[in-house]
Amino acid sequence: MLRRALQVVARCGQQGALLRAPRILPGLNPASAFGSSTDSLVSRFCPEKTDLKDYALPNASWCPDMLSLYQEFLEKTKSGGWIKLPSFKSNRDHIQGLKLPSGLAVASDKGDWRIFTRCIPVEGQGYEYAIFFHPSEKKSVCLFQPGPYLEGAPGFAHGGSLAAMMDETFSKTAYLAGEGLFTLSLNIRFKNLIPVGSLAVLNVVVEKIEDQKLYISCVTQSRDQQTVYAKSSGVFLQLQLETESSQQ
Amino acid sequence: MLRRALQVVARCGQQGALLRAPRILPGLNPASAFGSSTDSLVSRFCPEKTDLKDYALPNASWCPDMLSLYQEFLEKTKSGGWIKLPSFKSNRDHIQGLKLPSGLAVASDKGDWRIFTRCIPVEGQGYEYAIFFHPSEKKSVCLFQPGPYLEGAPGFAHGGSLAAMMDETFSKTAYLAGEGLFTLSLNIRFKNLIPVGSLAVLNVVVEKIEDQKLYISCVTQSRDQQTVYAKSSGVFLQLQLETESSQQ
Secondary structure, three states, X not given: OHHHHHHHHHHHHHHHHHHHOOOOOOOOOOOOOOOOOXXXXXXXXXXXXXXXXXXXXXXXXXXXXHHHHHHHHHHHHHOOOOEEOOOOOOHHHHOOOEEOOOOOOOOOOOOOOOEXXXXXXXXXXXXXXXXXXXXXXXXXXXXEEEOHHHXXXXXXXXXXXXXXXXXXXXXXXXXXHHOEEEEEEEEEEEOOOOEOOOOEEEEEEEEEEEOOEEEEEXXXXXXXXXXXXXXXXXXXEEOOOEEOOOOO | OHHHHHHHHHHHHHHHHHHHOOOOOOOXXXXXXXXXXXXXXXXXXXXXXXXXXXXXXXXXXXXXHHHHHHHHHHHHHHOOOOEEOOOOOOHHHHOOOEEOOOOOOOOOOOOOOOEHHHOOOOOOOOEEEEEEEEOOOOEEEEEEEEOHHHEOOOOEEOHHHHHHHHHHHHHHHHHHHHOEEEEEEEEEEEOOOOEOOOOEEEEEEEEEXXXXXXXXXXXXXXXXXXXXXXXXXXXXXXXXXXXXXXXX
């Protein structure tokens, strides 16, 4: 029922609003074809050679649970199926050579831009996370360890920090699974607080792709699955990135 | 319908889960009386004299829209009605002398803890915001200017940064309006992207307080109200903070 309602609302409301807003998304054509295969999206997103720093690598701040589950998934990448996503400082690095659809004004590239979930550079203090993606099953797992700069209630991660981690994992998954670019909605039911410094595992699944929208669900829980931290869902709008004709 | 569903779900689901989880929230009694008046909550929350740095003060990074709307609301605090909320480095500073209900294990106070929305100390790079609260009408306004470290799509604020700003504004409002302590749910419909460095205004209203839950809604828009960035709602669980018997 929720999905049906979201479809209707999205068609009549959010998507319409996005497309009507002349200052933000003028001239977009949501009916464009979505021809990029997941393979080509993934190979562009995960360059084999790059000088860019990958922030999704183990460091001394990772708790034993985080480290061992990371190694477990890294093993799974060798036998095929799972892919470890690199995590650069900015989304600009992830979409090199591409740009948002025409009409989306992009501010100057000269500044010091950071993707929100990599806003705190000190290891262990802010976001520690690594995302693994399974192209054929269109699902992801995000290992998330909130640091003390992500606090809400004393000793626990801020609900907003988990919301942002969900949105970021959803958006990477949506892009790779089907060129999902913009979050239309995000719904979260919080169940338990995540202690700062501990591991939370986000299990993300693309439920369906329909009417140029991706419907994604997520269960966030402890590694032993005994504690559910949150259940959530999100809807993303498909839009194709354009080839950059000139470097800014 | 959403609210009715949430009530039922919250009673049967989230709240139950929170209360059942022995490691996170053992021994809480949600049926405790909520005797604290909004006035006493506000006066404790907004100390007239404090050595703590208030981060919700104008600085050179604020755009003209942010600055002038801040001054406008500051004028309104003089004639009564509106109150400017201070914003300290940590929630621990906001609840000095109080602690979370028994059973909620709090990690050591020795570390460098920061509330998530004040995680980036450099002016203008991360979160710039100020919250004004209207006790008798149980509503808030948050002036929010996302910096370049809060980026999602190039040039625009990450959806998760707005989600966190909502959760933070909701939680302060919920606490002062009726001792709302824990986010049970957060639902966001994104309409337009917020350009980095511009002002977004969150208009937050407590719709009702029922069955120990606060139901909150929010419209986030540009100052001229011509662009709606998002519409959202949240549900918070009421729980009383306890008096701290000994300093850690």
